[in-house]
Amino acid sequence: MTSPRTGVPTATRTTVAARATDLTKVYGQGETQVVALDQVSVEFRQAEFTAIMGPSGSGKSTLMHCMAGLDAISRGSALIGDTELNGLKDKHLTRLRRDKIGFIFQAFNLLPTLTALENITLPMDIAGRKPDRQWLDRVVETVGLSGRLKHRPSQLSGGQQQRVAVARALASRPEIIFADEPTGNLDSRSGAEVLGFLRNSVRELGQTVVMVTHDPVAAAYADRVIFLADGRIVDDMADPTADRVLERMKGFDARGRVS
Numbered sequence: 001m002t003s004p005r006t007g008v009p010t011a012t013r014t015t016v017a018a019r020a021t022d023l024t025k026v027y028g029q030g031e032t033q034v035v036a037l038d039q040v041s042v043e044f045r046q047a048e049f050t051a052i053m054g055p056s057g058s059g060k061s062t063l064m065h066c067m068a069g070l071d072a073i074s075r076g077s078a079l080i081g082d083t084e085l086n087g088l089k090d091k092h093l094t095r096l097r098r099d100k101i102g103f104i105f106q107a108f109n110l111l112p113t114l115t116a117l118e119n120i121t122l123p124m125d126i127a128g129r130k131p132d133r134q135w136l137d138r139v140v141e142t143v144g145l146s147g148r149l150k151h152r153p154s155q156l157s158g159g160q161q162q163r164v165a166v167a168r169a170l171a172s173r174p175e176i177i178f179a180d181e182p183t184g185n186l187d188s189r190s191g192a193e194v195l196g197f198l199r200n201s202v203r204e205l206g207q208t209v210v211m212v213t214h215d216p217v218a219a220a221y222a223d224r225v226i227f228l229a230d231g232r233i234v235d236d237m238a239d240p241t242a243d244r245v246l247e248r249m250k251g252f253d254a255r256g257r258v259s
Contacts, residue, residue, distance in 0.1 A: 015046040017176045017208040018067055022076035025062050025231075036062040038231040039076065044176065049202045049209045051219040053245065054228035055252050060212050061180065063228065067210070068101055068178045069093050081175055098127055102169030102177035106184040108161045110153045116160075117149040120168045131171055139170045142204060143197045159190025166197050170207060177201075179211040183218055195221040216245035 025037040037059045044050055044067075052060045065071040067078050069085050078085045080100050088096065110119045120140070124131050140146055143163045153161050162182060169177050179198065183191030199221050201207040211222065219225045220242040227235040229252060237244065 016043045017046045017048075017081065018044040018210070019079045020063070020067060020076065021078075023063070023066060023073055023078055024075040025059075025066055025071065026074040036231055037066065037073075040228075040231070040233055042226060042233060042236075044208060044210050046175075046208050047202060047206045048224065049199060049222040050211070051222035051225045051240070052210065052212045052228065053214065053216075053219055053225055053249065055249075058228040059231040060228050062231075064178050064180060064210060064212050068103065069097050098123065099172070100175040102172065102174040104162075104165050104169045104177060104179040104182045106181040108153070108158075108165050108185075110161055110164055112153050115150050115152055116145060116156065116164045116167075119153070119164050120149075120171050123168065124172055129172075132173070135173055136171055138205065139167050139201075142200050143167045143170075144193075157190065158186050159193050162186060162190065162194045163197060166194060166201070170201055170205065176208040176210065179209060181212060181214070183213070183215065191215075191218065216242045216249065219245045 019042070021041050023037055023040045024035070027034045027036055040059075040063060052063060054060045062071065066073050067080075069080070069088070073086055076086075080096060083096060083100075085093070085096075111122065114122065121131050121136070140149065143166050145160070145163055145167060148156060148160060153164070156164065166182070182198070183194055186194060195218055198209050198211070202209055202223070211218070213219055220240050222240060223238070225237045225240045225245055226233055227237070227248060235248060237248065
């Protein structure tokens with residue numbers, strides 16, 4: 001059986017790609033202490049597109065950074081596949097991020113002197129690994145870059161540059177991709193293209209994507225939306241629409257609390 005939304009086997013989507021259990025992140029001490037995440041428990045399933053939303057300061061970016069191994073957690077646990085991140089030595093954490101995690105940043109983070117193809121394969125080149133040519137060709141076709149591989153970033157539009165960033169994240173076939181406001185620097189048309197490519201990577205390539213966004217339209221591309229407030233998950237919406245997401249966001253007051 002396959003999921004009608006993703007077109008991938010339902011059994012695949014029951015497998016957990018990443019999991020947080022009672023994850024707590026605290027910054028500072030004493031009177032300056034801030035609890036950014038307060039005992040958050042959540043699963044991100046394989047071949048599923050999850051959006052994380054919430055007011056400023058709700059903990060959505062902190063959750064993604066902790067799950068991606070970019071920020072150490074204070075208490076609880078965070079796993080990528082079967083690997084526990086908490087207490088992992090730097091060398092092993094670096095290898096995990098390189099081999100199992102993909103990142104898409106709002107600012108593209110492309111090297112201007114490299115071609116699109118060279119930017120896409122750079123992480124694998126650094127790791128001393130040859131890309132799987134068949135998979136790479138499929139990724140390039142999925143994101144629509146076949147005719148732009150020899151172009152440098154300055155010769156590409158913002159939307160095309162972000163497509164390169166998406167392809168770079170997909171190229172090593174990581175277990176999970178984390179995207180931090182990937183359409184924040186794009187116009188609406190380019191943003192829709194990038195979101196469509198992320199949607200296709202889940203539906204056609206079986207990729208797992210977790211995206212932080214503030215945009216209800218962007219969130220509507222996901223299979224589910226997790227809402228955070230005050231460092232806690234307050235809702236988990238399946239099959240979101242922009243209108244439903246916007247209505248839910250109206251439930252937060254000016255201080256980012258649930259009203």
